[in-house]
Each structure stands twice: as structure tokens, then as C-alpha cells.
Amino acid sequence: xxxxxxxxxxxxxxxxxxxxxxxxxxxxxxxxxxxxxxxxxxxxxxxxxxxxxxxxxxxxxxxxxxxxxxxxxxxxxxxxxxxxxxxxxxxxxxxxxxxxxxxxxxxxxxxxxxxxxxxxxxxxxxxxxxxxxxxxxxxxxxxxxxxxxxxxxxxxxxxxxxxxxxxxxxxxxxxxxxxxxxxxxxxxxxxxxxxxxxxxxxxxxxxxxxxxxxxxxxxxxxxxxxxxxxxxxxxxxxxxxxxxxxxxxxxxxxxxxxxxxxxxxxxxxxxxxxxxxxxxxxxxxxxxxxxxxxxxxxxxxxxxxxxxxxxxxxxxxxxxxxxxxxxxxxxxxxxxxxxxxxxxxxxxxxxxxxxxxxxxxxxxxxxxxxxxxxxxxxxxxxxxxxxxxxxxxxxxxxxxxxxxxxxxxxxxxxxxxxxxxxxxxxxxxxxxxxxxxxxxxxxxxxxxxxxxxxxxxxxxxxxxxxxxxxxxxxxxxxxxxxxxxxxxxxxxxxxxxxxxxxxxxxxxxxxxxxxxxxxxxxxxxxxxxxxxxxxxxxxxxxxxxxxxxxxxxxxxxxxxxxxxxxxxxxxxxxxxxxxxxxxxxxxxxxxxxxxxxxxxxxxxxxxxxxxxxxxxxxxxxxxxxxxxxxxxxxxxxxxxxxxxxxxxxxxxxxxxxxxxxxxxxxxxxxxxxxxxxxxxxxxxxxxxxxxxxxxxxxxxxxxxxxxxxxxxxxxxxxxxxxxxxxxxxxxxxxxxxxxxxxxxxxxxxxxxxxxxxxxxxxxxxxxxxxxxxxxxxxxxxxxxxxxxxxxxxxxxxxxxxxxxx
Ligand SMILES: Cc1cc2nc3c(=O)[nH]c(=O)nc-3n(C[C@H](O)[C@H](O)[C@H](O)COP(=O)(O)OP(=O)(O)OC[C@H]3O[C@@H](n4cnc5c(N)ncnc54)[C@H](O)[C@@H]3O)c2cc1C
Numbered sequence: 001x002x003x004x005x006x007x008x009x010x011x012x013x014x015x016x017x018x019x020x021x022x023x024x025x026x027x028x029x030x031x032x033x034x035x036x037x038x039x040x041x042x043x044x045x046x047x048x049x050x051x052x053x054x055x056x057x058x059x060x061x062x063x064x065x066x067x068x069x070x071x072x073x074x075x076x077x078x079x080x081x082x083x084x085x086x087x088x089x090x091x092x093x094x095x096x097x098x099x100x101x102x103x104x105x106x107x108x109x110x111x112x113x114x115x116x117x118x119x120x121x122x123x124x125x126x127x128x129x130x131x132x133x134x135x136x137x138x139x140x141x142x143x144x145x146x147x148x149x150x151x152x153x154x155x156x157x158x159x160x161x162x163x164x165x166x167x168x169x170x171x172x173x174x175x176x177x178x179x180x181x182x183x184x185x186x187x188x189x190x191x192x193x194x195x196x197x198x199x200x201x202x203x204x205x206x207x208x209x210x211x212x213x214x215x216x217x218x219x220x221x222x223x224x225x226x227x228x229x230x231x232x233x234x235x236x237x238x239x240x241x242x243x244x245x246x247x248x249x250x251x252x253x254x255x256x257x258x259x260x261x262x263x264x265x266x267x268x269x270x271x272x273x274x275x276x277x278x279x280x281x282x283x284x285x286x287x288x289x290x291x292x293x294x295x296x297x298x299x300x301x302x303x304x305x306x307x308x309x310x311x312x313x314x315x316x317x318x319x320x321x322x323x324x325x326x327x328x329x330x331x332x333x334x335x336x337x338x339x340x341x342x343x344x345x346x347x348x349x350x351x352x353x354x355x356x357x358x359x360x361x362x363x364x365x366x367x368x369x370x371x372x373x374x375x376x377x378x379x380x381x382x383x384x385x386x387x388x389x390x391x392x393x394x395x396x397x398x399x400x401x402x403x404x405x406x407x408x409x410x411x412x413x414x415x416x417x418x419x420x421x422x423x424x425x426x427x428x429x430x431x432x433x434x435x436x437x438x439x440x441x442x443x444x445x446x447x448x449x450x451x452x453x454x455x456x457x458x459x460x461x462x463x464x465x466x467x468x469x470x471x472x473x474x475x476x477x478x479x480x481x482x483x484x485x486x487x488x489x490x491x492x493x494x495x496x497x498x499x500x501x502x503x504x505x506x507x508x509x510x511x512x513x514x515x516x517x518x519x520x521x522x523x524x525x526x527x528x529x530x531x532x533x534x535x536x537x538x539x540x541x542x543x544x545x546x547x548x549x550x551x552x553x554x555x556x557x558x559x560x561x562x563x564x565x566x567x568x569x570x571x572x573x574x575x576x577x578x579x580x581x582x583x584x585x586x587x588x589x590x591x592x593x594x595x596x597x598x599x600x601x602x603x604x605x606x607x608x609x610x611x612x613x614x615x616x617x618x619x620x621x622x623x624x625x626x627x628x629x630x631x632x633x634x635x636x637x638x639x640x641x642x643x644x645x646x647x648x649x650x651x652x653x654x655x656x657x658x659x660x661x662x663x664x665x666x667x668x669x670x671x672x673x674x675x676x677x678x679x680x681x682x683x684x685x686x687x688x689x690x691x692x693x694x695x696x697x698x699x700x701x702x703x704x705x706x707x708x709x710x711x712x713x714x715x716x717x718x719x720x721x722x723x724x725x726x727x728x729x730x731x732x733x734x735x736x737x738x739x740x741x742x743x744x745x746x747x748x749x750x751x752x753x754x755x756x757x758x759x760x761x762x763x764x765x766x767x768x769x770x771x772x773x774x775x776x777x778x779x780x781x782x783x784x785x786x787x788x789x790x791x792x793x794x795x796x797x798x799x800x801x802x803x804x805x
Contacts (some may be wrong), residue, residue: 001169001191006030007365008187008196010174010210013044014150014350016202017157018358020166021074025359026366029165032196033158034189036173037284040154042204043322044350045285047150048227048265050245050256051352052089052142054105056406057376058112058735059682060329063356065114068144070355071153078159082148087257089145089245090124092305094135098249100459101405102140103783110737110780111747117141118783127244130235130262130308145245147256148351157358173281177213183339198340198365205279205321207331207345216335218379219386220346221395222274222321224288226295227265229258231313236260249403251301261315264302267402270294273392274321288319324348326386326394328402330357331379333364336555343379369522373681380551385439390415407457408733409464411435411444421485421576422639430657433464438548442486443659445471459782460730461753464661472665472755474656475625476796479582481646482658484631488550489572490543490557496565497539502700504560506685506708507693510535515605515622519679519690520556525707526681527690529553530673534607534620542607542618542633546675547572560703576636577617578646581629581666583802584653589619589630591649597630604804613645614638625663626670626794627802668754668761669796670803671722677734677750678720678763684708687716687765718765720749723777723788724795727753727760730781738764739778739785745770748779757795762788 006028009016012035020033035041051068055061071082093099102118109116119141121133127141158168169191176188177199187194201218203210211218236243237260245256252267271294275283292299303310325331325346330353335341344361347353357377363370375381397414411434417424419440427434427443433453435444445464447453455464474480492501502509507518512535520529532544545553550572557568580588589597595610597619602608607620615634623629634642647655664674673679678688685691685708696705696712725732731752738746751762762779770777775790797803 002032002167002194004195005032006196007032007198007200008185008194009033009200009202011035011042011202011204011206012039012154012158012168012170013042013202013204014040014154014157014354015204015344015347015357016200017154017161018354019200019202019344019361020161020168021157021164022358022362023365024161024164024166026362028366031165032167032169032194033161034172034174034187034194035168035170036206038170039158040151041285042206043320044150044154044204046287046318046320047322047351048263049147049150049351050145050254051147051349052145052245053114053352054091054142057329058108059372059374060353060356060376061109061112061114062372063360064352065144066359067352067355068146071148074153074156074160077163078156080152080156080159082153082156084146084148085242086144086146087242087244088127088141088143089247090119090127090139090141091247091249092124092131092136093138093140094250095137097405097459099137100782102138104459106140107737107780107783108735110744111735115143128246130243130306131246132305132307147245150351153351174210179214179339185340198342200342200344200361202344204345205283205323206281207323209278214338214341216338217386217388218331218335218343218345219382219391220323220325220331221392222279222323223271223395223399224274224291224319224321225265226268226291226317226319227263228317229263229315230261230309231315232260233262233308233312235308236262247403248302248305249405251305252298252403253302255302255306262309262312264309266295266298267399268295268298269400271396271399273396276392288321290317290319292317322348324395324398326382326391326398328398330377332357332361332374332377333379334555336380336551369524369526375552375676375680378552380555381548383438383551385419390418390439407459409455409462410457411455417441421483422636423483423643426640426643427657432659435660437486438550440485440547442483443657445659445661446657465753468661468665469755471656471658471662474654475582475627475658475662475666476756477582478655479580479584479588479650479653480656480658480662481578481580481650482663483576484579484633485573485576486547486660487544487572488547488553488570489575490553491569491571492541492543493539493567494565495539496563497541500560500563500566501533501541502698503702504557505531505533506695506702506704508695508698509533512538513606513608515607515620517693519685519693521685521702521704521708522681523704523707525684525704525711527679527683527685527688528556528681530675530679530690532620532622534618536607536609536618549675574636575618575633576639577631577633577642579623579629579631580646580655581623581625581627583628585628585630588646588650588653588655591652592645599805613642615642615645617642623803624672625666626672626796627666628805629803662755665752665755668752668763669757670794671763673720673763674750683720684711684716686711687718688720715768717768718746719768719771720763720765721771721790722792723762723764723779723790725751725760725762725779726787727781731760732762732779732781736762737780738766738788739780740770745777754795759795761795
């Protein structure tokens with residue numbers, strides 16, 4: 001065993017082996033893998049081995065596609081077989097809603113370059129005669145679906161890595177990790193100590209325990225999962241060709257051929273988190289007791305859908321545990337708050353995702369960033385709010401909903417409420433319908449009297465449509481109030497604050513009392529954030545960005561700290577308040593403060609400390625609604641007091657509360673983009689129009705400067721634009737393909753219905769040479785082609801007289 005390595009990967013399941021392989025592939029050969037027992041000793045050995053590309057996140061789907069295509073490469077390098085069966089797969093749809101779901105998925109696949117197809121019940125029957133198609137309306141066919149040999153594949157990764165220089169130490173549990181002052185790690189193993197510059201937690205079923213060794217909680221939990229293998233069946237072995245996979249969401253089941261019989265796996269509703277207090281270190285190649293009573297109803301359903309199962313004998317039953325994060329996607333990347341400690345766990349579909357996950361982590365380690373945005377699986381998408389119990393509740397919910405339809409407007413109920421602001425009960429009394437983001441409750445909209453306190457999940461316009469329209473109207477015609485807790489906020493203070501910010505931000509920094517908007521870039525010139533920067537006092541700045549990106553941004557900032565005389569603090573939860581927006585916003589604020597808030601004293605993009613009611617507030621003249629507006633920040637404990645001040649004064653202006661749905665509708669009227677929709681690490685300033693906030697040639701050597709200047713010299717081939725869409729009862733969500741002359745030429749980033757302007761709007765990317773005012777395109781919404789017309793002037797207040805006046 002080596003005494004020193006560049007990277008020690010802990011865990012020899014499919015994921016650890018993939019990381020090891022990809023590190024060597026990218027040129028890091030001084031790497032080792034340390035395995036407690038033999039390779040595949042966690043969830044990997046008892047996996048059913050299925051793989052597919054389907055994922056709601058386009059980049060995750062692309063990485064799944066990469067994984068599947070990688071297996072041939074692995075076989076070639078290692079000389080081992082992965083036992084590949086590329087048989088294709090069909091997801092059944094037996095209701096109009098599920099047809100909408102697969103049509104939406106199909107549309108998304110078009111711009112992702114995936115060749116899925118909607119097929120008829122007759123075509124399903126032809127491809128898989130064992131399916132009873134009664135009640136089936138159609139299916140989504142994915143030619144890339146298939147299955148493999150889990151053990152053979154893991155060994156192929158391992159062998160390929162060894163051929164490229166990696167070492168593997170088996171039967172050698174890691175029992176402790178101690179960090180040295182330089183950030184490297186002493187890894188204590190049964191067979192001695194290894195000094196590693198970096199460690200990777202690929203501990204699978206034991207990833208929680210490996211996290212605890214360094215004092216972190218990784219939000220994942222194992223769930224039990226069962227599948228059955230039947231005896232040989234004539235309906236199977238008399239065929240010349242192997243049967244395709246079938247996903248039957250209504251039955252919560254997946255089914256595939258195994259030899260001359262079938263495998264059926266069930267995501268049962270009656271499910272339980274496994275090993276609540278941790279995974280036993282001596283849990284080995286063992287299975288859990290069968291719990292057939294839990295899947296009785298699903299089996300009954302399966303007998304109707306696949307009649308040949310009813311009389312089939314059961315050869316074996318597998319009940320094994322595997323891990324999930326609350327949203328079912330992996331936890332990958334540098335663990336916030338720790339140096340050189342990388343997470344690569346909670347991979348619930350190791351044979352669909354393992355390759356892409358390993359590639360992304362290796363890119364991150366070797367190149368400092370990934371080649372595509374991987375926020376959907378970034379460990380930093382969760383924060384400290386994620387308690388163990390909340391994680392379990394969400395993991396259980398995710399497991400149960402594995403095959404459920406995911407609606408774009410759906411708010412999942414498990415584990416809620418968790419975090420709330422002080423005005424939560426005030427909103428409740430006003431019939432708020434809440435959503436949740438990053439563990440925090442926020443108002444989506446206010447339900448009128450007599451209407452349910454629930455937005456009906458739908459791909460089409462929901463029951464909330466008219467209530468949201470009224471909220472938008474209230475803002476545009478008088479004044480509305482909404483919380484500003486939904487921003488991530490950071491306080492940067494100290495004599496070195498300005499110089500540090502100048503190096504981290506790519507835009508111009510504000511003068512005292514002013515606000516600027518600034519992109520933050522990665523070294524390769526991709527967007528890492530879209531910040532509002534307020535210069536409050538001489539050495540005091542407030543940064544505002546996306547609430548859900550707090551850990552991402554803190555991890556990024558800390559990478560560029562310490563810096564001389566700079567103190568950085570995340571104040572997202574301690575400084576909250578409200579925004580007031582609409583033509584009467586200034587009159588309302590004037591009634592609540594003795595300070596001068598006239599246009600002369602407080603122009604657009606200014607910031608002031610002032611008393612508002614009894615609170616010492618920070619007031620910013622800015623609004624994401626694109627209207628005259630102010631953001632008023634106070635200490636969290638004074639939020640209720642501030643509310644009463646504004647609400648009492650607001651009676652004179654018919655002040656109305658509005659929620660996030662209205663806010664998102666209002667921003668569309670100004671074609672304002674939003675983080676992780678229009679702005680994310682896949683895109684650049686010039687592509688997104690964020691170049692208008694860049695200070696390209698400033699003296700500071702800001703992160704991403706060289707790449708930004710290179711883009712300036714060679715402008716991008718695609719750009720973000722806005723469309724008016726002739727939608728009927730369903731608006732775009734994201735990732736719909738944009739068509740021109742029968743070809744897919746771009747994709748939607750977000751959109752919806754702009755209520756005040758009464759227009760369905762989409763934002764999306766198209767090639768720059770197609771961008772002309774009024775150009776005609778089509779956008780595919782739920783399988784229907786909708787005419788779309790490109791426009792460049794905001795629909796509302798194009799001269800920004802309201803916002804700036
Ligand atoms: C019944 C069942 C069916 C499944 N079917 C499929 C399927 O069809 N398709 C699919 O893609 N996925 C399937 N899965 C999920 C799949 O098994 C997992 O996604 C995958 O195995 C995760 O691999 P891993 O490497 O992250 O974790 P694991 O396989 O759990 O590997 C972790 C490894 O780390 C080692 N380790 C832990 N702690 C230490 C330590 N301290 N020191 C040294 N070594 C350590 C362990 O011994 C283990 O070998 C299924 C899972 C189950 C339970």
C-alpha cells in the first residue's frame with residue numbers, strides 16, 4: 001500500500017470505481033481506492049442492473065446518456081464484459097395526465113438530442129406481447145434502455161482504472177480521517193495510514209458514517225427495495241428477441257427479461273427508511289427479509305398488466321437497501337465547509353448515472369469545474385436546514401413518488417413546514433398557499449375565499465390562474481407586498497471588502513449609497529451567480545442572489561477567502577423583510593418613514609439606511625417585478641413589526657399581498673431572467689444578455705476575465721430571447737424545444753403567463769443568426785406546436801419609466 005496518494009477514493013461500489021476510472025482518464029494516476037471488503041459489497045451487488053436516460057433535469061439526462069455509451073469503452077479497455085443488453089424500454093401511460101407527462105418528456109428529449117418516441121398501444125403490444133394494453137393510451141419508447149451485469153460492470157471500471165495506473169486496496173476498512181493544516185488528509189485504514197491530498201466519499205450505504213468521521217451530515221438515507229425473479233416462462237423463452245423493459249407507473253413497477261424469465265421490481269407505497277441509526281459496519285453481502293405483504297397490491301395490479309406473471313413461479317426475491325437524497329438525485333462535489341473532501345454518494349441509479357457522476361467529479365477535481373452545470377446533483381443544493389428527520393421524510397416521499405407524475409406546479413408535502421419566517425401565520429390567516437424552497441416556506445399565491453388551499457397539480461393552467469392574475473393586477477395598478485426572505489443575502493465588510501469584491505464580481509461595483517447588478521463568473525467565463533450589490537456604508541456591502549444557491553455561493557466565496565481585511569457572513573435568515581411594488585409604492589413608503597424617499601433623494605438603484613416604522617431598516621430602490629418598488633430589510637425579529645407598519649399604512653392604497661407565482665409572472669413582462677433558469681453555469685454573459693452588467697475592462701483581475709474578454713472578441717452563436725406564444729391552456733415550463741422550419745433550433749429556459757399583459761411568454765435560446773424582431777418560431781408544448789413570435793422590447797413599460805421614475 002502506498003504511503004501517499006493524490007486521491008483516496010473510499011468505497012468500491014460502482015460509483016467509487018467510476019470515480020477512480022475517470023480520475024485516471026483525466027490524467028491523475030496517483031490515485032487509489034480503498035474498499036472495506038470486496039468490490040460491490042454495498043448496494044451494488046444486488047442491483048437489478050437496469051439503465052435508462054430519463055431524468056427531469058436535462059444535464060442529468062445527458063450524463064445518463066454518457067454513462068450508457070461508456071460501457072463499450074470500458075469493455076474495450078478492461079477486456080471484461082459488462083453483460084450489456086440494449087433492449088429498449090417503454091414507459092406506459094394509462095391516463096390523459098400521464099400522456100401529457102410523457103409528451104412533455106418527449107418534447108424535452110428533442111432538444112437534448114435523445115431519440116425517444118411516443119408509441120401507440122398497438123405498437124406497445126407488438127414490441128412486448130406480454131403487456132395487456134387494455135386502458136393504455138400510449139407509451140414513451142426509449143431505445144437506449146437496457147440492463148447489464150452489475151458486478152461485471154463494476155469490475156470493468158476497476159480494471160480499466162488499474163490499467164491506467166490506479167491502485168485498489170481491498171479488505172481494508174477506513175476507520176478515521178484527520179485533516180492536516182494544509183488541507184490534506186490522514187486516512188486511517190486497517191492496514192495502515194495513507195496520506196491523501198484529497199478524499200472522496202463513495203461510501204454508498206455507509207456514506208453517512210464516512211461523513212460523520214469528518215463532522216458533516218450528508219442528506220441521504222437508505223430505503224429497502226424489492227424485486228422478484230420468476231421461473232422460466234414460455235412467453236419469454238419462445239421468443240427470438242429479448243423483451244424491452246416496461247415501466248408501469250400506475251403499478252409502481254418496472255419489468256424486464258432475465259434469462260428465460262422476468263424480473264419485476266416494485267416501488268411500493270408502504271415503504272420504510274432502512275437503518276435509521278446508521279448502517280452496521282459488518283453489513284455484508286446479505287439481503288434483508290422479504291416483505292411481500294408490502295407489495296401485494298402492486299403484484300395484483302401487475303398480474304392484470306402482465307397476465308403471464310399470474311401463474312409464474314418465483315425463483316428468488318431480492319430485498320436490499322440503497323441510498324437516496326431527498327430529491328432522488330446524487331450528492332456530488334466539494335462538501336461545503338471542508339477542504340479537499342469530496343462527496344460522491346446517494347447515487348440511486350448507479351448503472352444509469354455512475355459514469356456521468358464519476359466523470360463530473362473527476363472534472364471538478366482535475367479542472368476545478370465541471371464541463372456542464374451539475375447543480376441538480378451538487379451536494380451544495382442542500383444546506384444545514386436539512387435535518388436527519390427531514391431527510392428521511394423527504395427520501396421516503398421521493399421513493400413513493402418514483403413513478404408518479406411530476407407536475408411543474410407541484411409542491412410536495414412531506415416534511416413541511418420546516419423553516420418559516422415570523423409572518424408565516426399572518427399569511428396563513430390570509431389564505432396563503434405555500435411552496436417550499438431550500439427548506440423555507442414561501443407564499444405561492446393567496447386562495448380566494450371559497451377556493452381550496454391547494455393548487456391543483458397540472459401541466460395546464462391551474463385553479464390558481466385567476467387568483468395570480470388578480471395579484472399581478474394589484475401590483476401594477478396600486479401596490480403589492482411580498483416577502484424578500486427568498487433571497488440569499490451576504491454581508492461583506494472590512495477595509496478590504498471592495499478590493500475583494502472587485503476580484504470576485506465581473507461587474508462594476510456601486511458607489512456609496514448605490515446598487516449595481518453584477519454577474520459572477522467561473523474561470524471559464526460561465527455564470528456562477530447574478531448578484532445585486534448594495535454599497536451601504538464605507539466598508540459595508542450587501543449581496544443578494546438566489547436563496548437556493550446559498551451553499552453554492554458560500555462555497556465559492558470561501559474558495560477565494562481569506563483575503564486581507566474582509567469579513568463575509570451569510571445573513572440570509574437574519575435579515576429579512578418585504579418588498580413593496582407598484583405605482584403607489586413610494587407613497588406607501590413615505591407614510592412609513594420620516595426620511596425623504598422622493599425620486600431626487602432616493603433614485604432607482606439607491607440604498608439607504610432609514611427608520612421604517614420602529615425598525616432600523618435597509619431600503620433598496622429596486623424591484624424584480626419591474627415596477628416602482630422597494631426592498632425593505634430588517635432583523636428577522638422585527639419582521640412582524642415592519643409588516644404591521646406597512647399593512648396599516650397600506651390600507652390607504654388598497655395594499656395587497658402577492659406570492660411567488662405573481663412575482664414570476666410580473667418578471668416575465670420585463671423579460672427578466674432568473675437564476676437556474678436563464679442564468680446558470682451552462683451559460684455566459686453574452687449569451688444571456690448579462691453582458692450589459694459586465695465591466696469587462698476594469699483594472700481588477702476578476703475571476704473569468706480572460707474568458708469574458710475572449711467571448712467579447714468572438715461573440716456566441718446562441719442568445720437568450722423572448723417569445724410571445726400562442727398558447728391555449730398550457731404555457732411553457734422549461735426545456736421545451738423551439739422549432740423553425742421543421743427543425744429544433746433552440747430550447748426554452750422558462751416562461752409562463754404574463755397576467756397583466758395577458759400574454760403567454762417564453763424565454764429561451766436560439767441561434768443568433770435567427771434573431772430578428774417578430775421572427776416566427778414554433779414551441780412544442782405538451783406535444784402541440786404553438787406559434788411563437790420573437791420580441792425584444794419588454795411587454796410592460798419598455799422605457800422603464802415606472803421602474804426608474
Ligand atoms: C434491490 C435493488 C435493485 C437495484 N436496481 C438497480 C437498477 O436496476 N439499476 C440501477 O442503476 N441501480 C439499481 N439499484 C441501485 C444501485 O445498487 C446503486 O445505485 C449503486 O449500487 C450505488 O453504488 P455505490 O457505489 O454508490 O454504493 P455501494 O454499492 O453501497 O458501495 C459502497 C462501497 O463502499 C464501501 N465502504 C463503505 N464504507 C467504507 C469504509 N469505511 N472503508 C472502505 N470501504 C467502505 C462498501 O463496502 C461498499 O463496497 C438497485 C438497488 C437495490 C437495493
